[in-house]
Amino acid sequence: LPDGVNISKEARSAISRAASVFVLYATSCANNFAMKGKRKTLNAGDVLSAMEEMEFQRFMVPLKESLEVYRREQKGKKEARKDKDKKADSEEQDKSREEDNDDEDERMEEEEQNDEEEVDN
Amino acid sequence: PGPARLARLPLARVKALVKADPDVALASQEAVFVLARATELFVETIAKDAFVYAQQGKRKTLQRKDLDNAIEAIDEFAFLE
Numbered sequence: 001l002p003d004g005v006n007i008s009k010e011a012r013s014a015i016s017r018a019a020s021v022f023v024l025y026a027t028s029c030a031n032n033f034a035m036k037g038k039r040k041t042l043n044a045g046d047v048l049s050a051m052e053e054m055e056f057q058r059f060m061v062p063l064k065e066s067l068e069v070y071r072r073e074q075k076g077k078k079e080a081r082k083d084k085d086k087k088a089d090s091e092e093q094d095k096s097r098e099e100d101n102d103d104e105d106e107r108m109e110e111e112e113q114n115d116e117e118e119v120d121n
Numbered sequence: 122p123g124p125a126r127l128a129r130l131p132l133a134r135v136k137a138l139v140k141a142d143p144d145v146a147l148a149s150q151e152a153v154f155v156l157a158r159a160t161e162l163f164v165e166t167i168a169k170d171a172f173v174y175a176q177q178g179k180r181k182t183l184q185r186k187d188l189d190n191a192i193e194a195i196d197e198f199a200f201l202e
Contacts, residue, residue: 001169004181006181006183007183008182008184011171011184011187020138022200023135023139025200026156026159026160027138027156028142028144030152030156031145041147041149042147042148042149044149047152047156055196055197062162063155063158066127067151067158
């Protein structure tokens with residue numbers, strides 16, 4: 001919004017609620033695509049398909065661009081982690097074992113990095 | 122649309138909403154990210170569209186009724202009714 005424009009409390013709250021409804025609706029829509037593809041895991045493609053379904057095609061280009069940036073960042077992080085692990089291995093064995101466990105927990109909490117993999121509940 | 126960038130909305134918040142859906146088993150990190158980014162774009166869009174009504178009313182403050190008007194007038198926002 002342009003400078004000098006204010007948003008009333010009620011308007012703010014309404015936008016916030018609308019955003020939540022948007023997420024819930026988009027999730028449900030995306031999930032339909034995942035189920036059609038016989039997958040149990042929602043992936044980025046499902047969300048993009050949901051946007052099209054919801055008539056928000058205008059979001060497609062900026063979303064795809066953002067996804068590219070995100071993927072590059074994640075790749076960078078992964079490589080930094082690999083380097084950290086390599087370094088830890090060359091140090092004490094016990095210490096590196098502990099670090100490996102931490103990495104595993106982190107990965108599980110973040111759920112999947114790889115869209116193709118599926119994990120059964 | 123703004124430049125390609127990462128989401129400013131907290132991903133944890135979006136993830137919580139995704140998990141609230143009983144039909145969803147699991148969602149990839151990327152999916153949560155794209156959802157967050159899409160939600161930002163949605164907020165930008167609805168605010169801009171609602172603001173048109175504020176301008177018509179010669180106001181500089183966006184009000185609830187501006188949002189109601191935008192939601193009623195625009196097809197894409199029908200799911201909010």
